[in-house]
Amino acid sequence: MQDGEKTDHLWPGPSADHIRVLSPHRESWPLTLPLFDMLPSDPPDRLLDIETVYLEPEAARTAHGAAILGRFPDAARIEVASHWRIPDLHGDPARAADWLKVKRGVLVLGVRKTMTVRPNGRSADYIAPGPSTGCAMACAYCYVPRRKGYANPITLLVNTGAMLRAVERHAAKLGPKPKPVQTHPTLWVYDIGENGDLSVDAYLHPGVREMVEGFARIPNALASFATKHVNRDLLHWNHGGHTRIRFGLMPEGMAKRIDIRADPIETRIAAIDDFVRAGYEVHVNFSPVILEDGWRDGYARLLEQLSDGIGARARAQLKAEIIMLTHDRFMHGVNLEWHPKGEDHLWKPEIQETKRNQMGAEALRYRHGIKGKAVAELKGLIAAKLPECVVRYAF
Numbered sequence: 292m293q294d295g296e297k298t299d300h301l302w303p304g305p306s307a308d309h310i311r312v313l314s315p316h317r318e319s320w321p322l323t324l325p326l327f328d329m330l331p332s333d334p335p336d337r338l339l340d341i342e343t344v345y346l347e348p349e350a351a352r353t354a355h356g357a358a359i360l361g362r363f364p365d366a367a368r369i370e371v372a373s374h375w376r377i378p379d380l381h382g383d384p385a386r387a388a389d390w391l392k393v394k395r396g397v398l399v400l401g402v403r404k405t406m407t408v409r410p411n412g413r414s415a416d417y418i419a420p421g422p423s424t425g426c427a428m429a430c431a432y433c434y435v436p437r438r439k440g441y442a443n444p445i446t447l448l449v450n451t452g453a454m455l456r457a458v459e460r461h462a463a464k465l466g467p468k469p470k471p472v473q474t475h476p477t478l479w480v481y482d483i484g485e486n487g488d489l490s491v492d493a494y495l496h497p498g499v500r501e502m503v504e505g506f507a508r509i510p511n512a513l514a515s516f517a518t519k520h521v522n523r524d525l526l527h528w529n530h531g532g533h534t535r536i537r538f539g540l541m542p543e544g545m546a547k548r549i550d551i552r553a554d555p556i557e558t559r560i561a562a563i564d565d566f567v568r569a570g571y572e573v574h575v576n577f578s579p580v581i582l583e584d585g586w587r588d589g590y591a592r593l594l595e596q597l598s599d600g601i602g603a604r605a606r607a608q609l610k611a612e613i614i615m616l617t618h619d620r621f622m623h624g625v626n627l628e629w630h631p632k633g634e635d636h637l638w639k640p641e642i643q644e645t646k647r648n649q650m651g652a653e654a655l656r657y658r659h660g661i662k663g664k665a666v667a668e669l670k671g672l673i674a675a676k677l678p679e680c681v682v683r684y685a686f
């Protein structure tokens with residue numbers, strides 16, 4: 292991009308021929324797109340078949356909003372005052388039973404109102420204002436819906452140019468990183484995907500690519516996001532080596548039971564070499580670690596699978612984070628409505644205790660002694676099976 296200050300630019304758009312060549316089925320793509328050299332692929336049908344779009348009118352008037360809406364010309368459009376609180380979606384307890392139907396068929400489109408950059412110190416140095424606040428995936432342990440209610444469909448915020456400018460200003464104020472820390476030795480790390488899966492969002496939202504490519508222009512910053520989906524469009528982006536992708540991993544058997552809608556573990560592992568070859572930094576995210584009979588064997592097999600599945604280049608740069616499961620009473624109730632079997636693995640009051648999290652909310656975590664012992668055991672397994680892999684942090 293030429294202009295570092297203005298990234299929500301309008302482009303006259305691709306010619307009709309351009310659209311036909313790149314995406315013959317995409318007749319409805321609107322003529323207002325960032326100047327990218329390729330259009331995003333369509334999302335897999337199993338993930339999204341949008342029938343209803345809830346939208347803030349202001350979002351529809353932006354270039355990105357128009358581009359996203361243009362993908363779903365036949366979807367019903369319902370105007371809402373705020374993407375954050377939609378009474379007949381987030382506020383309706385009956386929606387919980389349709390959790391997966393809502394994930395597949397509903398899209399929410401809004402404008403981010405606050406551009407706060409929050410300190411983190413775990414996965415990243417800071418949490419950036421990000422382009423999504425709801426997710427197409429349906430991981431049973433997801434914490435994002437705790438503040439949403441009874442539905443949490445993919446929710447895209449269109450003003451990514453302003454988000455990027457907020458990070459640019461923040462990073463400029465910080466200047467060079469004074470000393471190496473676990474997040475990164477020299478760059479300030481900003482998590483840009485805290486409340487969604489950007490690999491899926493990127494099928495629809497041009498702003499995801501805009502943000503990733505925008506970080507290439509910020510000399511002292513690195514974008515970072517966790518994902519459980521492999522979107523190979525990202526392999527062609529001009530990220531400038533300033534993005535870290537964290538593939539979420541857990542034992543395959545458990546993933547099949549609770550990583551609902553996510554790609555199989557073997558698919559995620561198989562993508563690591565390709566993303567490293569494309570210049571991304573790729574880490575793995577053992578998250579959440581779920582304790583039950585056989586968990587050690589599951590992780591031993593997972594680590595062998597990972598070790599066998601990646602090449603020397605990926606191995607040399609690989610780091611990991613370990614995040615033990617947290618859960619809460621409200622999500623337990625919601626999950627019982629759509630995936631009660633998942634709760635057999637997540638809700639274990641006999642080995643869990645209630646604590647207040649960083650946001651002041653009550654959360655259920657493994658009891659102190661149990662959790663500490665499990666973290667040490669998992670670190671030991673990693674050291675034995677994949678000794679090159681540094682554990683950046685565990686909590």
Ligand code: SF4
Binds near residue numbers: 427428430485486487
């Ligand atoms: S991918 Fe992340 S944000 Fe999406 S449902 Fe899973 S845990 Fe939640």
